[in-house]
Amino acid sequence: MGYAERNTWSQLIASVIGTAVYVVLVLPQLFARPVDEIDWVWPMVWTIVGAIVFSIVVSILWGIFAGMRNPDEDHKADLRDREIEWLGDRVGQAFMVIGGVVALVLAMVEGAWFWIGNAIFFGFFLSAFLGGLTRIIVYRRGMP
Numbered sequence: 387m388g389y390a391e392r393n394t395w396s397q398l399i400a401s402v403i404g405t406a407v408y409v410v411l412v413l414p415q416l417f418a419r420p421v422d423e424i425d426w427v428w429p430m431v432w433t434i435v436g437a438i439v440f441s442i443v444v445s446i447l448w449g450i451f452a453g454m455r456n457p458d459e460d461h462k463a464d465l466r467d468r469e470i471e472w473l474g475d476r477v478g479q480a481f482m483v484i485g486g487v488v489a490l491v492l493a494m495v496e497g498a499w500f501w502i503g504n505a506i507f508f509g510f511f512l513s514a515f516l517g518g519l520t521r522i523i524v525y526r527r528g529m530p
Contacts, residue, residue, distance in 0.1 A: 387452070388467065389449070389462075390467040390470070390471065391521075391522070391525045392445065392448050392449065392452065393445050394474070394518050394521045394522060394525070395448075395518075395522065396441045396442075396444040396445040396448060397441050397445075397514060397518055398514070398515065398518035398519065398522065399440075399441075399444065400437040400438070400440045400441035400444065401437055401441075401511060401514040401515050401518065402515065403437065403440065404433045404434065404436055404437025404440070405433070405437075405508075405511045405515075407433050407436070408429055408430060408433040408507070411429040411433070412424065412425075412426050412429055412430075421498045421500045421501070422498060422500070424500055426500055426503065426504070427503070430503065430507055434507075466529075469529065470521050470524045470525060470529070471521065473520060473521070473524060473529075474517040474518060474520045474521035474524075475517060477516055477517050477520040478512075478513035478514060478516060478517025478518075478520075479513065479517075480513075481509055481512035481513045481516055481517075482509050482510060482512075482513040483509075484509055484512070485505050485506050485507075485508060485509010485510065485512065485513070486506065486509060488505040488509070489502045489503075489505040489506045489509070492505060
């Protein structure tokens with residue numbers, strides 16, 4: 387497994403765990419109190435920061451162990467890696483746009499900040515998750 391694929395796996399794992407933690411912290415509040423009283427801002431901030439830090443740590447540790455296992459492995463991205471990255475970004479961008487459009491519509495109809503913030507958050511999550519999933523599939527099965 388190459389450097390770029392390992393980083394994709396690290397980001398994919400971190401985005402899933404970070405989003406799951408956020409959902410576990412916020413979802414119970416949705417059923418217990420009005421939307422305007424839900425404490426969602428700091429849980430979102432900390433799960434985003436935590437997911438970024440977790441992704442970096444996993445990537446570094448995985449790189450160290452992979453380097454010990456196969457010291458001759460090349461750490462440079464080649465043309466295939468760049469094309470896979472581009473394809474994953476294209477897939478992910480679509481979901482980031484969808485989240486932005488949903489947030490824009492919610493702002494236009496004066497929706498609660500909770501829904502606007504979560505539309506953007508889940509747009510970012512879907513972008514990271516589906517873009518990363520696309521990269522992993524292409525790494526495993528080849529370019530379409």
